[in-house]
Amino acid sequence: MSTFTNIQPSPLTTGSVISSDGTTIGYRQMGHCPALILLHGANTSGLDFTQLAGGLADLFTIYLPDRRGRGLSGPFSKHYALQEEVNDLTALVNKTGARLLYGMSAGGLICLQASLNLPSIQKMALYEPALFLDGTAHTSWLNRFDQQMAQGEVAAALVTCMKGLELGGPAMNAMPDWLLKALTNAAMKGEDKKAGPESVTMRKLAPTLHYDGLLLAEMSGQLDRFRAVSAEVMLLGGSKGLPFLKPSLDALEKTLPHVAGRVEFPGLEHGGSNNPSQTNRGSKPELVAQELRQFFSRP
Structure with missing residues:
Protein backbone atom coordinates (compact mmCIF):
# COMPACT_ATOMS: atom_id res chain seq x y z
CA MET A 1 0.00 0.00 0.00
CA SER A 2 1.22 3.52 -0.80
CA THR A 3 2.07 5.99 1.92
CA PHE A 4 1.11 9.64 2.03
CA THR A 5 4.59 10.82 1.16
CA ASN A 6 4.87 9.03 -2.19
CA ILE A 7 1.38 9.63 -3.54
CA GLN A 8 1.34 11.63 -6.75
CA PRO A 9 -1.10 14.57 -6.83
CA SER A 10 -4.40 13.72 -8.46
CA PRO A 11 -6.17 16.32 -10.63
CA LEU A 12 -9.26 18.00 -9.24
CA THR A 13 -12.44 18.11 -11.29
CA THR A 14 -15.67 19.87 -10.34
CA GLY A 15 -19.28 18.79 -10.33
CA SER A 16 -22.56 19.58 -8.63
CA VAL A 17 -25.74 18.04 -7.33
CA ILE A 18 -29.15 19.57 -6.70
CA SER A 19 -30.42 19.42 -3.12
CA SER A 20 -34.05 18.78 -2.26
CA ASP A 21 -34.91 22.51 -2.16
CA GLY A 22 -33.35 23.16 -5.58
CA THR A 23 -30.06 24.56 -4.26
CA THR A 24 -26.89 23.66 -6.15
CA ILE A 25 -24.23 21.96 -4.03
CA GLY A 26 -20.86 22.08 -5.78
CA TYR A 27 -17.97 19.76 -5.13
CA ARG A 28 -14.45 18.94 -6.26
CA GLN A 29 -13.44 15.38 -6.99
CA MET A 30 -10.22 13.39 -7.30
CA GLY A 31 -9.04 9.80 -7.20
CA HIS A 32 -10.50 6.37 -7.83
CA CYS A 33 -13.37 4.27 -6.39
CA PRO A 34 -14.83 3.64 -3.81
CA ALA A 35 -16.40 7.01 -2.98
CA LEU A 36 -15.44 8.89 0.20
CA ILE A 37 -16.98 12.27 1.07
CA LEU A 38 -14.97 14.72 3.22
CA LEU A 39 -17.23 17.30 4.89
CA HIS A 40 -15.57 20.44 6.25
CA GLY A 41 -16.40 22.40 9.39
CA ALA A 42 -17.04 26.07 10.16
CA ASN A 43 -15.14 28.95 8.57
CA THR A 44 -13.64 26.68 5.90
CA SER A 45 -14.60 25.20 2.53
CA GLY A 46 -13.95 22.02 0.61
CA LEU A 47 -10.66 23.49 -0.61
CA ASP A 48 -9.29 23.24 2.93
CA PHE A 49 -9.22 19.44 2.58
CA ARG A 70 -19.55 28.74 0.33
CA GLY A 71 -17.54 28.51 -2.86
CA LEU A 72 -19.24 26.39 -5.51
CA SER A 73 -22.52 25.99 -3.64
CA GLY A 74 -25.73 27.98 -3.49
CA PRO A 75 -27.09 30.12 -0.63
CA PHE A 76 -28.70 29.32 2.69
CA SER A 77 -32.48 29.43 2.91
CA LYS A 78 -34.42 31.92 5.06
CA HIS A 79 -35.41 29.07 7.38
CA TYR A 80 -32.04 27.44 7.87
CA ALA A 81 -31.80 24.38 10.10
CA LEU A 82 -29.65 21.27 10.36
CA GLN A 83 -32.00 19.38 8.05
CA GLU A 84 -30.96 21.67 5.19
CA GLU A 85 -27.35 20.49 5.52
CA VAL A 86 -28.47 16.88 5.91
CA ASN A 87 -30.47 17.14 2.68
CA ASP A 88 -27.43 18.55 0.87
CA LEU A 89 -25.22 15.69 2.03
CA THR A 90 -27.92 13.14 1.25
CA ALA A 91 -28.16 14.42 -2.33
CA LEU A 92 -24.40 13.95 -2.77
CA VAL A 93 -24.47 10.47 -1.18
CA ASN A 94 -27.28 9.45 -3.51
CA LYS A 95 -25.42 10.73 -6.58
CA THR A 96 -22.03 9.23 -5.73
CA GLY A 97 -23.10 6.03 -4.01
CA ALA A 98 -20.72 6.89 -1.17
CA ARG A 99 -20.75 4.56 1.80
CA LEU A 100 -17.88 6.29 3.57
CA LEU A 101 -17.95 9.72 5.28
CA TYR A 102 -15.41 11.91 7.03
CA GLY A 103 -16.73 14.90 8.96
CA MET A 104 -14.79 17.55 10.84
CA SER A 105 -16.35 19.70 13.61
CA ALA A 106 -19.78 20.92 12.39
CA GLY A 107 -19.34 18.63 9.38
CA GLY A 108 -19.12 15.73 11.81
CA LEU A 109 -22.50 16.63 13.30
CA ILE A 110 -24.04 16.74 9.83
CA CYS A 111 -22.59 13.32 9.02
CA LEU A 112 -23.96 11.85 12.24
CA GLN A 113 -27.44 13.20 11.66
CA ALA A 114 -27.50 12.24 7.97
CA SER A 115 -26.42 8.68 8.76
CA LEU A 116 -29.59 8.15 10.83
CA ASN A 117 -31.60 8.12 7.61
CA LEU A 118 -28.92 6.70 5.32
CA PRO A 119 -28.51 3.00 6.13
CA SER A 120 -26.16 2.72 3.14
CA ILE A 121 -23.45 4.55 5.10
CA GLN A 122 -21.13 1.84 6.39
CA LYS A 123 -18.29 3.81 7.97
CA MET A 124 -17.74 7.33 9.32
CA ALA A 125 -14.66 8.99 10.75
CA LEU A 126 -15.36 12.08 12.84
CA TYR A 127 -12.72 14.62 13.89
CA GLU A 128 -13.88 16.53 16.99
CA PRO A 129 -17.56 16.70 16.02
CA ALA A 130 -18.94 19.94 17.48
CA LEU A 131 -21.55 18.41 19.73
CA PHE A 132 -22.07 20.55 22.83
CA LEU A 133 -23.22 18.82 25.99
CA ASP A 134 -23.59 22.04 28.01
CA GLY A 135 -26.58 23.81 26.49
CA THR A 136 -25.86 27.26 25.06
CA ALA A 137 -22.59 27.93 26.90
CA HIS A 138 -20.69 28.10 23.61
CA THR A 139 -23.36 29.68 21.41
CA SER A 140 -24.17 32.80 23.45
CA TRP A 141 -21.82 34.81 21.18
CA LEU A 142 -24.23 34.64 18.24
CA ASN A 143 -26.34 37.74 18.93
CA ARG A 144 -23.30 39.99 19.33
CA PHE A 145 -21.75 38.46 16.22
CA ASP A 146 -24.91 39.21 14.19
CA GLN A 147 -24.96 42.82 15.40
CA GLN A 148 -21.33 43.39 14.46
CA MET A 149 -21.79 41.82 11.02
CA ALA A 150 -24.85 44.02 10.42
CA GLN A 151 -22.68 47.05 11.20
CA GLY A 152 -19.97 45.90 8.79
CA GLU A 153 -17.51 45.14 11.59
CA VAL A 154 -16.28 41.87 10.13
CA ALA A 155 -13.03 41.66 12.12
CA ALA A 156 -14.86 42.38 15.39
CA ALA A 157 -17.45 39.72 14.55
CA LEU A 158 -14.74 37.14 13.86
CA VAL A 159 -13.08 37.95 17.19
CA THR A 160 -16.44 37.55 18.95
CA CYS A 161 -16.91 34.12 17.36
CA MET A 162 -13.35 32.96 18.08
CA GLY A 169 -7.39 29.26 24.14
CA PRO A 170 -6.32 31.25 27.23
CA ALA A 171 -3.76 33.30 25.28
CA MET A 172 -6.40 34.78 22.98
CA ASN A 173 -8.85 35.38 25.81
CA ALA A 174 -6.17 37.39 27.62
CA MET A 175 -5.59 39.71 24.64
CA PRO A 176 -7.60 42.96 24.37
CA ASP A 177 -10.25 43.04 21.66
CA TRP A 178 -8.71 46.07 19.92
CA LEU A 179 -5.48 44.15 19.33
CA LEU A 180 -7.27 41.02 18.13
CA LYS A 181 -9.36 43.12 15.73
CA ALA A 182 -6.23 44.78 14.34
CA LEU A 183 -4.51 41.43 13.85
CA THR A 184 -7.62 39.94 12.23
CA ASN A 185 -8.01 42.91 9.89
CA ALA A 186 -4.36 42.61 8.85
CA ALA A 187 -4.76 38.87 8.22
CA MET A 188 -7.88 39.45 6.11
CA LYS A 189 -6.24 42.18 4.04
CA GLY A 190 -3.18 40.03 3.44
CA GLU A 191 -5.36 37.09 2.39
CA ASP A 192 -7.47 39.28 0.10
CA LYS A 193 -4.36 40.45 -1.76
CA LYS A 194 -3.22 36.89 -2.44
CA ALA A 195 -6.69 35.50 -3.20
CA GLY A 196 -7.41 33.99 -6.59
CA PRO A 197 -10.80 33.69 -8.30
CA GLU A 198 -11.63 30.41 -6.50
CA SER A 199 -10.28 31.42 -3.10
CA VAL A 200 -12.76 31.19 -0.23
CA THR A 201 -11.33 33.82 2.10
CA MET A 202 -12.03 34.67 5.74
CA ARG A 203 -14.00 37.72 4.58
CA LYS A 204 -16.19 35.59 2.31
CA LEU A 205 -16.66 32.95 4.98
CA ALA A 206 -17.51 35.32 7.83
CA PRO A 207 -21.30 35.44 7.13
CA THR A 208 -21.50 31.64 7.22
CA LEU A 209 -20.56 31.61 10.91
CA HIS A 210 -24.07 32.80 11.71
CA TYR A 211 -25.46 29.57 10.29
CA ASP A 212 -22.88 27.37 11.97
CA GLY A 213 -23.82 29.06 15.24
CA LEU A 214 -27.47 28.16 14.63
CA LEU A 215 -26.49 24.57 13.83
CA LEU A 216 -24.42 24.23 17.01
CA ALA A 217 -27.25 25.65 19.12
CA GLU A 218 -29.83 23.36 17.50
CA MET A 219 -27.72 20.26 18.16
CA SER A 220 -26.62 21.16 21.69
CA GLY A 221 -27.61 18.43 24.15
CA GLN A 222 -28.81 16.06 21.43
CA LEU A 223 -26.46 13.18 22.24
CA ASP A 224 -29.08 10.48 22.77
CA ARG A 225 -30.39 10.59 19.20
CA PHE A 226 -27.12 9.08 18.01
CA ARG A 227 -27.75 5.79 19.81
CA ALA A 228 -29.49 4.78 16.59
CA VAL A 229 -26.46 5.29 14.31
CA SER A 230 -25.86 2.00 12.50
CA ALA A 231 -22.54 2.88 10.82
CA GLU A 232 -19.16 1.89 12.20
CA VAL A 233 -17.54 5.06 13.59
CA MET A 234 -13.94 6.08 14.22
CA LEU A 235 -13.55 9.04 16.61
CA LEU A 236 -10.58 11.36 16.11
CA GLY A 237 -9.17 14.44 17.81
CA GLY A 238 -6.00 16.34 18.62
CA SER A 239 -4.19 16.52 21.93
CA LYS A 240 -4.36 20.33 21.54
CA GLY A 241 -7.94 20.28 20.23
CA LEU A 242 -10.83 22.18 21.77
CA PRO A 243 -10.96 21.14 25.46
CA PHE A 244 -14.73 21.37 25.73
CA LEU A 245 -15.17 18.86 22.88
CA LYS A 246 -13.20 16.10 24.60
CA PRO A 247 -16.14 15.32 26.92
CA SER A 248 -18.29 15.15 23.79
CA LEU A 249 -15.93 12.58 22.28
CA ASP A 250 -16.04 10.64 25.56
CA VAL A 259 -17.28 2.54 17.70
CA ALA A 260 -14.29 1.12 15.82
CA GLY A 261 -11.78 3.05 17.87
CA ARG A 262 -10.60 6.44 19.03
CA VAL A 263 -7.38 8.20 18.08
CA GLU A 264 -5.83 11.31 19.60
CA PHE A 265 -3.12 12.84 17.44
CA PRO A 266 -0.25 14.26 19.53
CA GLY A 267 0.21 17.99 19.02
CA LEU A 268 -2.71 18.50 16.66
CA GLU A 269 -5.33 21.20 17.20
CA HIS A 270 -8.99 21.38 16.16
CA GLY A 271 -8.02 22.09 12.55
CA GLY A 272 -5.46 19.30 12.43
CA SER A 273 -6.83 17.70 9.25
CA ASN A 274 -7.16 20.95 7.29
CA ASN A 275 -4.51 22.34 4.95
CA PRO A 276 -1.75 24.23 6.79
CA SER A 277 -2.26 27.98 6.49
CA GLN A 278 -1.38 31.28 8.12
CA THR A 279 -4.10 30.71 10.72
CA ASN A 280 -3.66 26.93 10.93
CA ARG A 281 0.09 26.42 10.97
CA GLY A 282 0.18 23.30 13.15
CA SER A 283 -2.04 21.05 11.07
CA LYS A 284 -0.77 17.73 9.72
CA PRO A 285 -3.33 16.29 7.31
CA GLU A 286 -0.87 13.54 6.36
CA LEU A 287 -1.19 12.02 9.83
CA VAL A 288 -4.98 12.02 9.67
CA ALA A 289 -4.86 10.60 6.13
CA GLN A 290 -2.80 7.64 7.32
CA GLU A 291 -5.41 6.80 9.95
CA LEU A 292 -8.28 7.21 7.50
CA ARG A 293 -6.56 4.97 4.94
CA GLN A 294 -6.37 2.15 7.46
CA PHE A 295 -9.90 2.58 8.82
CA PHE A 296 -11.72 2.92 5.51
CA SER A 297 -9.70 0.12 3.87
CA ARG A 298 -10.47 -2.47 6.51
CA PRO A 299 -13.26 -4.94 5.57
Missing part, protein backbone atom coordinates in the same frame (compact mmCIF):
# COMPACT_ATOMS: atom_id res chain seq x y z
CA THR A 50 -7.17 19.19 -0.63
CA GLN A 51 -4.03 17.94 1.14
CA LEU A 52 -6.04 15.41 3.14
CA ALA A 53 -7.70 14.29 -0.09
CA GLY A 54 -4.32 13.93 -1.77
CA GLY A 55 -3.33 11.38 0.85
CA LEU A 56 -6.39 9.26 0.10
CA ALA A 57 -6.98 9.62 -3.63
CA ASP A 58 -5.01 6.52 -4.65
CA LEU A 59 -7.48 4.35 -2.73
CA PHE A 60 -10.76 6.28 -2.99
CA THR A 61 -12.69 8.70 -5.15
CA ILE A 62 -12.67 11.75 -2.90
CA TYR A 63 -15.53 14.24 -2.98
CA LEU A 64 -14.92 17.68 -1.44
CA PRO A 65 -18.27 19.49 -1.27
CA ASP A 66 -18.57 23.14 -0.38
CA ARG A 67 -21.28 23.32 2.23
CA ARG A 68 -23.98 25.75 1.13
CA GLY A 69 -23.16 29.43 1.33
CA LYS A 163 -13.60 34.01 21.72
CA GLY A 164 -17.09 32.59 22.10
CA LEU A 165 -15.91 29.20 20.85
CA GLU A 166 -12.60 29.43 22.75
CA LEU A 167 -10.72 28.80 19.50
CA GLY A 168 -7.64 30.64 20.64
CA ALA A 251 -19.84 10.71 25.50
CA LEU A 252 -20.06 9.69 21.85
CA GLU A 253 -17.65 6.82 22.49
CA LYS A 254 -20.07 5.49 25.12
CA THR A 255 -23.24 6.26 23.16
CA LEU A 256 -22.57 5.19 19.56
CA PRO A 257 -23.33 1.48 19.10
CA HIS A 258 -20.45 0.66 16.75
Whole structure:
Protein backbone atom coordinates (compact mmCIF):
# COMPACT_ATOMS: atom_id res chain seq x y z
CA MET A 1 0.00 0.00 0.00
CA SER A 2 1.22 3.52 -0.80
CA THR A 3 2.07 5.99 1.92
CA PHE A 4 1.11 9.64 2.03
CA THR A 5 4.59 10.82 1.16
CA ASN A 6 4.87 9.03 -2.19
CA ILE A 7 1.38 9.63 -3.54
CA GLN A 8 1.34 11.63 -6.75
CA PRO A 9 -1.10 14.57 -6.83
CA SER A 10 -4.40 13.72 -8.46
CA PRO A 11 -6.17 16.32 -10.63
CA LEU A 12 -9.26 18.00 -9.24
CA THR A 13 -12.44 18.11 -11.29
CA THR A 14 -15.67 19.87 -10.34
CA GLY A 15 -19.28 18.79 -10.33
CA SER A 16 -22.56 19.58 -8.63
CA VAL A 17 -25.74 18.04 -7.33
CA ILE A 18 -29.15 19.57 -6.70
CA SER A 19 -30.42 19.42 -3.12
CA SER A 20 -34.05 18.78 -2.26
CA ASP A 21 -34.91 22.51 -2.16
CA GLY A 22 -33.35 23.16 -5.58
CA THR A 23 -30.06 24.56 -4.26
CA THR A 24 -26.89 23.66 -6.15
CA ILE A 25 -24.23 21.96 -4.03
CA GLY A 26 -20.86 22.08 -5.78
CA TYR A 27 -17.97 19.76 -5.13
CA ARG A 28 -14.45 18.94 -6.26
CA GLN A 29 -13.44 15.38 -6.99
CA MET A 30 -10.22 13.39 -7.30
CA GLY A 31 -9.04 9.80 -7.20
CA HIS A 32 -10.50 6.37 -7.83
CA CYS A 33 -13.37 4.27 -6.39
CA PRO A 34 -14.83 3.64 -3.81
CA ALA A 35 -16.40 7.01 -2.98
CA LEU A 36 -15.44 8.89 0.20
CA ILE A 37 -16.98 12.27 1.07
CA LEU A 38 -14.97 14.72 3.22
CA LEU A 39 -17.23 17.30 4.89
CA HIS A 40 -15.57 20.44 6.25
CA GLY A 41 -16.40 22.40 9.39
CA ALA A 42 -17.04 26.07 10.16
CA ASN A 43 -15.14 28.95 8.57
CA THR A 44 -13.64 26.68 5.90
CA SER A 45 -14.60 25.20 2.53
CA GLY A 46 -13.95 22.02 0.61
CA LEU A 47 -10.66 23.49 -0.61
CA ASP A 48 -9.29 23.24 2.93
CA PHE A 49 -9.22 19.44 2.58
CA THR A 50 -7.17 19.19 -0.63
CA GLN A 51 -4.03 17.94 1.14
CA LEU A 52 -6.04 15.41 3.14
CA ALA A 53 -7.70 14.29 -0.09
CA GLY A 54 -4.32 13.93 -1.77
CA GLY A 55 -3.33 11.38 0.85
CA LEU A 56 -6.39 9.26 0.10
CA ALA A 57 -6.98 9.62 -3.63
CA ASP A 58 -5.01 6.52 -4.65
CA LEU A 59 -7.48 4.35 -2.73
CA PHE A 60 -10.76 6.28 -2.99
CA THR A 61 -12.69 8.70 -5.15
CA ILE A 62 -12.67 11.75 -2.90
CA TYR A 63 -15.53 14.24 -2.98
CA LEU A 64 -14.92 17.68 -1.44
CA PRO A 65 -18.27 19.49 -1.27
CA ASP A 66 -18.57 23.14 -0.38
CA ARG A 67 -21.28 23.32 2.23
CA ARG A 68 -23.98 25.75 1.13
CA GLY A 69 -23.16 29.43 1.33
CA ARG A 70 -19.55 28.74 0.33
CA GLY A 71 -17.54 28.51 -2.86
CA LEU A 72 -19.24 26.39 -5.51
CA SER A 73 -22.52 25.99 -3.64
CA GLY A 74 -25.73 27.98 -3.49
CA PRO A 75 -27.09 30.12 -0.63
CA PHE A 76 -28.70 29.32 2.69
CA SER A 77 -32.48 29.43 2.91
CA LYS A 78 -34.42 31.92 5.06
CA HIS A 79 -35.41 29.07 7.38
CA TYR A 80 -32.04 27.44 7.87
CA ALA A 81 -31.80 24.38 10.10
CA LEU A 82 -29.65 21.27 10.36
CA GLN A 83 -32.00 19.38 8.05
CA GLU A 84 -30.96 21.67 5.19
CA GLU A 85 -27.35 20.49 5.52
CA VAL A 86 -28.47 16.88 5.91
CA ASN A 87 -30.47 17.14 2.68
CA ASP A 88 -27.43 18.55 0.87
CA LEU A 89 -25.22 15.69 2.03
CA THR A 90 -27.92 13.14 1.25
CA ALA A 91 -28.16 14.42 -2.33
CA LEU A 92 -24.40 13.95 -2.77
CA VAL A 93 -24.47 10.47 -1.18
CA ASN A 94 -27.28 9.45 -3.51
CA LYS A 95 -25.42 10.73 -6.58
CA THR A 96 -22.03 9.23 -5.73
CA GLY A 97 -23.10 6.03 -4.01
CA ALA A 98 -20.72 6.89 -1.17
CA ARG A 99 -20.75 4.56 1.80
CA LEU A 100 -17.88 6.29 3.57
CA LEU A 101 -17.95 9.72 5.28
CA TYR A 102 -15.41 11.91 7.03
CA GLY A 103 -16.73 14.90 8.96
CA MET A 104 -14.79 17.55 10.84
CA SER A 105 -16.35 19.70 13.61
CA ALA A 106 -19.78 20.92 12.39
CA GLY A 107 -19.34 18.63 9.38
CA GLY A 108 -19.12 15.73 11.81
CA LEU A 109 -22.50 16.63 13.30
CA ILE A 110 -24.04 16.74 9.83
CA CYS A 111 -22.59 13.32 9.02
CA LEU A 112 -23.96 11.85 12.24
CA GLN A 113 -27.44 13.20 11.66
CA ALA A 114 -27.50 12.24 7.97
CA SER A 115 -26.42 8.68 8.76
CA LEU A 116 -29.59 8.15 10.83
CA ASN A 117 -31.60 8.12 7.61
CA LEU A 118 -28.92 6.70 5.32
CA PRO A 119 -28.51 3.00 6.13
CA SER A 120 -26.16 2.72 3.14
CA ILE A 121 -23.45 4.55 5.10
CA GLN A 122 -21.13 1.84 6.39
CA LYS A 123 -18.29 3.81 7.97
CA MET A 124 -17.74 7.33 9.32
CA ALA A 125 -14.66 8.99 10.75
CA LEU A 126 -15.36 12.08 12.84
CA TYR A 127 -12.72 14.62 13.89
CA GLU A 128 -13.88 16.53 16.99
CA PRO A 129 -17.56 16.70 16.02
CA ALA A 130 -18.94 19.94 17.48
CA LEU A 131 -21.55 18.41 19.73
CA PHE A 132 -22.07 20.55 22.83
CA LEU A 133 -23.22 18.82 25.99
CA ASP A 134 -23.59 22.04 28.01
CA GLY A 135 -26.58 23.81 26.49
CA THR A 136 -25.86 27.26 25.06
CA ALA A 137 -22.59 27.93 26.90
CA HIS A 138 -20.69 28.10 23.61
CA THR A 139 -23.36 29.68 21.41
CA SER A 140 -24.17 32.80 23.45
CA TRP A 141 -21.82 34.81 21.18
CA LEU A 142 -24.23 34.64 18.24
CA ASN A 143 -26.34 37.74 18.93
CA ARG A 144 -23.30 39.99 19.33
CA PHE A 145 -21.75 38.46 16.22
CA ASP A 146 -24.91 39.21 14.19
CA GLN A 147 -24.96 42.82 15.40
CA GLN A 148 -21.33 43.39 14.46
CA MET A 149 -21.79 41.82 11.02
CA ALA A 150 -24.85 44.02 10.42
CA GLN A 151 -22.68 47.05 11.20
CA GLY A 152 -19.97 45.90 8.79
CA GLU A 153 -17.51 45.14 11.59
CA VAL A 154 -16.28 41.87 10.13
CA ALA A 155 -13.03 41.66 12.12
CA ALA A 156 -14.86 42.38 15.39
CA ALA A 157 -17.45 39.72 14.55
CA LEU A 158 -14.74 37.14 13.86
CA VAL A 159 -13.08 37.95 17.19
CA THR A 160 -16.44 37.55 18.95
CA CYS A 161 -16.91 34.12 17.36
CA MET A 162 -13.35 32.96 18.08
CA LYS A 163 -13.60 34.01 21.72
CA GLY A 164 -17.09 32.59 22.10
CA LEU A 165 -15.91 29.20 20.85
CA GLU A 166 -12.60 29.43 22.75
CA LEU A 167 -10.72 28.80 19.50
CA GLY A 168 -7.64 30.64 20.64
CA GLY A 169 -7.39 29.26 24.14
CA PRO A 170 -6.32 31.25 27.23
CA ALA A 171 -3.76 33.30 25.28
CA MET A 172 -6.40 34.78 22.98
CA ASN A 173 -8.85 35.38 25.81
CA ALA A 174 -6.17 37.39 27.62
CA MET A 175 -5.59 39.71 24.64
CA PRO A 176 -7.60 42.96 24.37
CA ASP A 177 -10.25 43.04 21.66
CA TRP A 178 -8.71 46.07 19.92
CA LEU A 179 -5.48 44.15 19.33
CA LEU A 180 -7.27 41.02 18.13
CA LYS A 181 -9.36 43.12 15.73
CA ALA A 182 -6.23 44.78 14.34
CA LEU A 183 -4.51 41.43 13.85
CA THR A 184 -7.62 39.94 12.23
CA ASN A 185 -8.01 42.91 9.89
CA ALA A 186 -4.36 42.61 8.85
CA ALA A 187 -4.76 38.87 8.22
CA MET A 188 -7.88 39.45 6.11
CA LYS A 189 -6.24 42.18 4.04
CA GLY A 190 -3.18 40.03 3.44
CA GLU A 191 -5.36 37.09 2.39
CA ASP A 192 -7.47 39.28 0.10
CA LYS A 193 -4.36 40.45 -1.76
CA LYS A 194 -3.22 36.89 -2.44
CA ALA A 195 -6.69 35.50 -3.20
CA GLY A 196 -7.41 33.99 -6.59
CA PRO A 197 -10.80 33.69 -8.30
CA GLU A 198 -11.63 30.41 -6.50
CA SER A 199 -10.28 31.42 -3.10
CA VAL A 200 -12.76 31.19 -0.23
CA THR A 201 -11.33 33.82 2.10
CA MET A 202 -12.03 34.67 5.74
CA ARG A 203 -14.00 37.72 4.58
CA LYS A 204 -16.19 35.59 2.31
CA LEU A 205 -16.66 32.95 4.98
CA ALA A 206 -17.51 35.32 7.83
CA PRO A 207 -21.30 35.44 7.13
CA THR A 208 -21.50 31.64 7.22
CA LEU A 209 -20.56 31.61 10.91
CA HIS A 210 -24.07 32.80 11.71
CA TYR A 211 -25.46 29.57 10.29
CA ASP A 212 -22.88 27.37 11.97
CA GLY A 213 -23.82 29.06 15.24
CA LEU A 214 -27.47 28.16 14.63
CA LEU A 215 -26.49 24.57 13.83
CA LEU A 216 -24.42 24.23 17.01
CA ALA A 217 -27.25 25.65 19.12
CA GLU A 218 -29.83 23.36 17.50
CA MET A 219 -27.72 20.26 18.16
CA SER A 220 -26.62 21.16 21.69
CA GLY A 221 -27.61 18.43 24.15
CA GLN A 222 -28.81 16.06 21.43
CA LEU A 223 -26.46 13.18 22.24
CA ASP A 224 -29.08 10.48 22.77
CA ARG A 225 -30.39 10.59 19.20
CA PHE A 226 -27.12 9.08 18.01
CA ARG A 227 -27.75 5.79 19.81
CA ALA A 228 -29.49 4.78 16.59
CA VAL A 229 -26.46 5.29 14.31
CA SER A 230 -25.86 2.00 12.50
CA ALA A 231 -22.54 2.88 10.82
CA GLU A 232 -19.16 1.89 12.20
CA VAL A 233 -17.54 5.06 13.59
CA MET A 234 -13.94 6.08 14.22
CA LEU A 235 -13.55 9.04 16.61
CA LEU A 236 -10.58 11.36 16.11
CA GLY A 237 -9.17 14.44 17.81
CA GLY A 238 -6.00 16.34 18.62
CA SER A 239 -4.19 16.52 21.93
CA LYS A 240 -4.36 20.33 21.54
CA GLY A 241 -7.94 20.28 20.23
CA LEU A 242 -10.83 22.18 21.77
CA PRO A 243 -10.96 21.14 25.46
CA PHE A 244 -14.73 21.37 25.73
CA LEU A 245 -15.17 18.86 22.88
CA LYS A 246 -13.20 16.10 24.60
CA PRO A 247 -16.14 15.32 26.92
CA SER A 248 -18.29 15.15 23.79
CA LEU A 249 -15.93 12.58 22.28
CA ASP A 250 -16.04 10.64 25.56
CA ALA A 251 -19.84 10.71 25.50
CA LEU A 252 -20.06 9.69 21.85
CA GLU A 253 -17.65 6.82 22.49
CA LYS A 254 -20.07 5.49 25.12
CA THR A 255 -23.24 6.26 23.16
CA LEU A 256 -22.57 5.19 19.56
CA PRO A 257 -23.33 1.48 19.10
CA HIS A 258 -20.45 0.66 16.75
CA VAL A 259 -17.28 2.54 17.70
CA ALA A 260 -14.29 1.12 15.82
CA GLY A 261 -11.78 3.05 17.87
CA ARG A 262 -10.60 6.44 19.03
CA VAL A 263 -7.38 8.20 18.08
CA GLU A 264 -5.83 11.31 19.60
CA PHE A 265 -3.12 12.84 17.44
CA PRO A 266 -0.25 14.26 19.53
CA GLY A 267 0.21 17.99 19.02
CA LEU A 268 -2.71 18.50 16.66
CA GLU A 269 -5.33 21.20 17.20
CA HIS A 270 -8.99 21.38 16.16
CA GLY A 271 -8.02 22.09 12.55
CA GLY A 272 -5.46 19.30 12.43
CA SER A 273 -6.83 17.70 9.25
CA ASN A 274 -7.16 20.95 7.29
CA ASN A 275 -4.51 22.34 4.95
CA PRO A 276 -1.75 24.23 6.79
CA SER A 277 -2.26 27.98 6.49
CA GLN A 278 -1.38 31.28 8.12
CA THR A 279 -4.10 30.71 10.72
CA ASN A 280 -3.66 26.93 10.93
CA ARG A 281 0.09 26.42 10.97
CA GLY A 282 0.18 23.30 13.15
CA SER A 283 -2.04 21.05 11.07
CA LYS A 284 -0.77 17.73 9.72
CA PRO A 285 -3.33 16.29 7.31
CA GLU A 286 -0.87 13.54 6.36
CA LEU A 287 -1.19 12.02 9.83
CA VAL A 288 -4.98 12.02 9.67
CA ALA A 289 -4.86 10.60 6.13
CA GLN A 290 -2.80 7.64 7.32
CA GLU A 291 -5.41 6.80 9.95
CA LEU A 292 -8.28 7.21 7.50
CA ARG A 293 -6.56 4.97 4.94
CA GLN A 294 -6.37 2.15 7.46
CA PHE A 295 -9.90 2.58 8.82
CA PHE A 296 -11.72 2.92 5.51
CA SER A 297 -9.70 0.12 3.87
CA ARG A 298 -10.47 -2.47 6.51
CA PRO A 299 -13.26 -4.94 5.57
